[in-house]
Amino acid sequence: MVDAVDPLVYLQTNVAKLALATALGMFLGLEREWSHKSAGIRTFALISLSAAVFSLVDSDGLLIVGGILIVVIAVLLAVRSFVESDVEGLSLTTSVSMLVTYGVGALVANEFFIEAVTVAVLSSLLLVLKRELHQFAWGLSR
Template sequence: MPDATAFTLAEIVGRLGAATLCGLALGLEREWRGKDAGLRTHALVALSSAVITTSALSLYAVVRREGGDADPLRVIQGLAQAIGFISAGTIFVARRNVKNLTTAASLWFAASSGIVAGAAQFTLLAVAMGFGLAILIVLTLLHRFGLAREEDRDGA
């Protein structure tokens, strides 16, 4: 059975590569902070999102080309639910303080970066990564200098 894809190898490598690089960038920031979800976790979450999105879009194109009807948004919606479950597993409460909320949010962002990379929306991806890394890095620096409030007590 032939490969049911609407994308060239170069397009697939570009989409998955972009997602992986974004996940690595986010994971590196988490590693620097000594958090449990680091390079591998973020890279795999972003890559997985891109794989699922690319597959959904490709299958949609193949089905449409053959006269069928499909909805890749259902796959993306399922992915959003799944990453919410994984992210929630990183959050815990100790002595009435919430821990690892930023790590959970960065995992969520890694997943959305993967979805965007899988959809080949590279301009959106670049802008989002700029904002995402700025949030993680700049706001942490502001907190350390006493110019911002620590929100979730996970050390940013």
């Protein structure tokens, strides 16, 4: 026998997932915003929210199509930045961060909350510690 699910609880759970996905996307976009990149806090929030929505629709195909769209958008923005010689525009790191953000939204929607927060925090640290990581890498002797 299948237990009846209270629709209000189901709705509250999904709304909470969408809110958390959006918040983590904003968190990831914050550093990109501070770095004056073309994709910032709003873009990253929308990317994470999109992944959560596509995951909640319960269609693997839709989630995959959404991921492909994120890749296409990142490539188009990178090409635009290259053509316009926009040094402050979209970097490879921003493109990869967009994909990570999409993954974070999907993790949240699939109830991998700890994993989503962990990925968001680690990714943010990698973005914020850019100078220190480059200095460390350049300081290594061969």
